[in-house]
Amino acid sequence: MLFETPIVNNSGTTLPHQVAGFITGANTVGYLVAGLLFLKFWRRTKDGLFLTFAFAFGLMAVNQAAPSLFGIPDEDLGGVYLLRLAAFLLIIWAILRKNLARGR
Numbered sequence: 835m836l837f838e839t840p841i842v843n844n845s846g847t848t849l850p851h852q853v854a855g856f857i858t859g860a861n862t863v864g865y866l867v868a869g870l871l872f873l874k875f876w877r878r879t880k881d882g883l884f885l886t887f888a889f890a891f892g893l894m895a896v897n898q899a900a901p902s903l904f905g906i907p908d909e910d911l912g913g914v915y916l917l918r919l920a921a922f923l924l925i926i927w928a929i930l931r932k933n934l935a936r937g938r
Contacts, residue, residue: 858902865895886928893921 869891876884897917900906906914 855902858898862895862898865891865898869895883928883932886924890921890924890928893917893924897921 869888872884872888872891875881876888894917897914900914900917901908
């Protein structure tokens with residue numbers, strides 16, 4: 835069930851389910867909006883950097899929503915952090931690819 839498991843913040847206190855759900859939803863929407871903006875920039879410029887950033891922010895949105903949607907109390911237990919790792923690796927790869935291509 836959605837939000838059955840307690841959400842614990844960094845200080846060790848348990849957040850009410852409504853607050854945790856609101857924060858999770860707000861973060862997820864923020865990542866989705868950022869991803870859509872990068873997708874818009876990609877459609878204008880056809881620069882692969884923007885497409886990669888859009889995909890990475892989509893992964894971060896899924897990473898943010900997954901623990902709440904699937905009832906994972908701690909992201910270490912479900913391997914959800916691997917989505918965030920993949921997003922950051924994509925961002926690093928896109929930046930390196932863009933900067934190394936300039937030198938040629």
